């Protein structure tokens with residue numbers, strides 16, 4: 394049987410140390426329940442001695458969680474450890490995690506203690522904790538930058554005092570994978586009683602290597618516990634991300650040869666919950682949990698994935714909690730992906746020529762629009778495009794007035810064929826006022842089914858806004874699109890563009906009649 398890799402989640406402790414990620418007791422409890430559904434082995438619920446609020450959060454989590462071990466951090470002193478033990482009293486399985494720094498820099502400048510004082514305090518702390526709890530983790534803070542010879546003495550001593558897990562943190566994210574793995578392997582070899590404890594890694598992401606370092610600590614160093622957080626949340630640049638290490642070990646089981654007990658389908662729900670709770674948005678290209686992690690936007694990839702998913706996917710989206718992989722239609726998509734989407738939407742085009750014509754319209758639209766939605770495809774297939782020379786309605790000018798506390802007012806000048814119209818209206822907002830003004834003159838009687846705004850070039854307020862308006866009239870549905878840096882102008886253009894399409898249909902029907 395393969396060894397088990399213990400997943401120790403510290404989202405609620407080290408994750409909360411991210412500036413701005415502070416969580417209330419109820420929020421922590423909600424996340425802890427999700428971590429239990431995710432089947433993490435250990436939940437580090439907080440630092441009980443840090444505040445009454447965190448004490449209560451650790452206590453509530455200890456009382457509620459049954460399947461995972463619940464842990465509290467504590468400095469290497471009796472008060473912190475006693476608070477941790479008190480908060481954990483109700484837990485089905487509890488762990489006290491005590492720590493003290495062992496690097497020369499931290500001992501001298503921060504703790505202002507000698508090596509011998511630190512060694513003694515570490516021993517006393519573990520001895521005290523061991524009398525309160527059977528499961529004790531010890532961390533030599535800044536362990537990776539510590540003198541290996543001194544570190545080995547401390548570790549040997551705390552194991553002798555009863556520490557059951559030895560965690561070697563790369564507190565400041567300074568490590569390099571091979572060097573960190575080697576450091577742990579050599580340290581284990583130096584400590585005579587090393588086999589009496591489980592070895593653990595705790596890596597920070599300051600150089601973007603937290604996941605790689607943790608995996609090297611496991612593969613090269615022989616660690617069997619990884620400390621990590623959902624979405625890589627954590628102090629400064631964050632901690633090792635849970636979703637990435639777990640999926641690395643699972644996907645490359647051929648290489649790691651280890652089992653993890655994680656219910657991976659709960660990964661995306663956990664990621665969303667943490668992101669929503671903390672307000673830390675997950676970047677779209679984040680491995681495993683980013684919106685694009687299983688999305689394909691280019692034709693050759695889409696074609697490959699449609700023929701065989703594993704051409705471009707090493708994991709199944711469903712296995713980590715996504716509903717399915719995502720084919721994003723856009724300007725780089727090809728015919729095959731387009732045809733597949735038509736099929737999924739139940740649209741049957743009669744001939745190759747019809748498909749080609751629809752595909753051409755799709756490409757034209759995609760050049761103007763970031764992402765093509767199903768509604769766009771339905772509209773462009775049902776619809777005939779109208780070239781600008783044929784446009785009946787054209788926006789000539791628009792002015793609008795809106796002021797806090799006053800009802801907005803718009804004045805629109807537009808051409809209907811050779812005739813110029815001027816129309817005015819007020820409305821709930823400037824967009825509403827402008828569209829009402831146009832409608833009061835045109836009197837199309839069309840019903841608006843959709844109004845949506847997109848930033849074409851995202852990221853700043855200088856972006857060009859793109860508005861889509863979907864109108865329905867006499868059983869026909871048309872989409873109008875308008876783009877302009879002024880959203881109100883873009884809206885008026887979109888409305889007139891939709892009216893143009895209705896107009897061309899009406900004329901066509903009339904001509905046929």
Ligand SMILES: CC(=O)SCCNC(=O)CCNC(=O)[C@H](O)C(C)(C)COP(=O)(O)OP(=O)(O)OC[C@H]1O[C@@H](n2cnc3c(N)ncnc32)[C@H](O)[C@@H]1OP(=O)(O)O
Pocket residue numbers: 407410440442443444467468469470492493494503504505534564628
């Ligand atoms: C690498 C890590 O992530 S470590 C965990 C970091 N997390 C946190 O600090 C969050 C919670 N912290 C807190 O709420 C507060 O810092 C508390 C309650 C723990 C302590 O608050 P205060 O008593 O006001 O001390 P303060 O934070 O100003 O300074 C820390 C003190 O702890 C000492 N200390 C630091 N680490 C340890 C340790 N592992 N064991 C014992 N003492 C320690 C420092 O030397 C300093 O002592 P001093 O006051 O004699 O100079």
Ligand SMILES: CC(C)C(=O)C(=O)O
Pocket residue numbers: 407466492532533534535560562563564565595597
């Ligand atoms: C408390 C320890 C484990 C820590 O978070 C660190 O050293 O980064």
Ligand SMILES: [Mg+2]
Pocket residue numbers: 407562564595597628
């Ligand atoms: Mg840390």
